[in-house]
Amino acid sequence: MKLNLKIWRQNGPNDKGRMVDYKIDGVDSDMSFLEMLDMLNEQLIAKGEEPVAFDHDCREGICGMCSLYINGEAHGPDRLTTTCQLHMRKFKDGDTIYIEPWRANAFPVIKDLVVDRSALDRIQQAGGYISVNTSGRTVDANNIPIPKKDADDAFDAATCIGCGACVATCKNSSAMLFVSAKVAQFAKLPQGRVEAADRVQNMIAAMDAEGFGSCTNTGACEVECPKGISLTNIAILNKEFLLAQTK
């Protein structure tokens, strides 16, 4: 199939950046979106032009590296799908496709479609962990009985891959879905309760300090999240925050 691509090109963090039009022919409907971009880049390199920079790693939908705002949606039009798992069969011959980087001041553009998402790492470092001595005498986690529902909910929250689609799609550039997933994955587990109050307060403080917006419950993040992280987690985060005030 033939496609018209409109891709954000930006030479570096200080470059102003602009949309550039590309035409690409011979795209196979079984290609992934990133393979289509690989094909474009091979053609650009052959012509002596600078290839389009974009993030990717596992290409299996689990690492959280790929991003891209495709035709006005984070990770493109498909649901529960990362850009690397989005296939060209979702598009039609002759389509015009807009490809932009995640937009949020907390995610500055490094080059073209690559943004710096280290703000999420710093939020994680503010409390997204449990302090356990792992010197070799660690108690097996399975020795502590946990209700199945709680274990399942914690696991669902833990499937967040930290890609930042929630921030990219939120009209407020809020990272609440990300932060809530990281808080909720510990909230129902006994190991997580020990530091629960500090965790939620420190992670919210870090979130605000990194320059993310606040949540207005539009629910856009939940729809665009490639891992289906539920808005329920944001309610859990808010509840945990209120509980922390009583400590």
Add this chain to the structure above:
Amino acid sequence: MSILKSSVEKKMGLALAGLFLVFFLFVHLAINLTLIYPGKEAFDAAVEFMATNPFIQLMQPILFLVFAFHIYMAIYLELTNRSKRSVKYVKNNPGANSSWVSRNMIWTGLMIFGFLLLHLYNYFLPFKTQNISDHYELVISLFKNPVYTFIYVLAFVALGLHLSHGFQSAFQTFGVPREKCNRPLVICGNIISIILAVGFSAIAIYFYFN
């Protein structure tokens, strides 16, 4: 707002103020309904009660403060949130993932705020500053004006839209368990929105035609 340090606390403050205002609107609607049933005498008695009862006199400045806080905090959060994305998307498709109402709370809110100012100018100021002999007549006379009645109905449509998102959103902000409570809260929010929007509008339209 130094007391409400984090963004989550600010939102909780906004939500709490919003829920208080919903309660106030029900009280207001109950008084307005006396215009139609039982009628003039009951309405005048209600106005007299609202003007003299000590508890109401105490609540009045609190109500003003809550209104001011809700409006200030909403505008503050909106402007702050807008400042978090300096470069906008060339192509954005928010309709694919969220409702128009949830994304435009600031606009429905500002419409209600605009109407509130007009409403205070038309009723509250004359009630407080002038020696009105017939409150009932003052209220009814304005509903004879088609432009005023149109603005009135429009404002309450905006209120209905605002609450259809705002009510359930407030509970989400307080961390009410979503799995069990979200559906009843959405339904409850929609019912409240319809009661308030239709209730206030119907009274205005009734007097416009009668």
